[in-house]
Amino acid sequence: MTLVTGRDTRASTCLWCGRPVPEIGTGRRRRYCRQSCRQRAYEQRSSARRAGLPEDSVVLTAGEVEALADRAFRARCAAEDVATAVAEGAAADELTALCAELLDLARDAERLR
Known part of the structure; x- marks a missing residue:
């Protein structure tokens, strides 16, 4: 019997480096595997915004x-x-x-x- 929770149980990957993101507790799903990846992504978004690039740009x-x-x-x-x-x-x-x-x-x- 499978328990259905309404939450997707697939392993997600870090939006910055592509490594697996560990599922920890409840709440919003993590997008980055480490704080350093989160910081690098923030820096890139800020840099792209200052340069006038679209927000979904990848540099x-x-x-x-x-x-x-x-x-x-x-x-x-x-x-x-x-x-x-x-x-x-x-x-x-x-x-x-x-x-x-x-x-x-x-x-x-x-x-x-």
């Missing part, structure tokens, strides 16, 4: 954009490895390992910082 440094592109490239390469292994009739244990690696890389690729 990344050139290094952050490059790192994001690198993570996406690694995820694509891992997906190609899985596709090649399937086409070549790889064993289930090899496919399991390749899929686990792909999942890790995809999780890493989805974070902005």
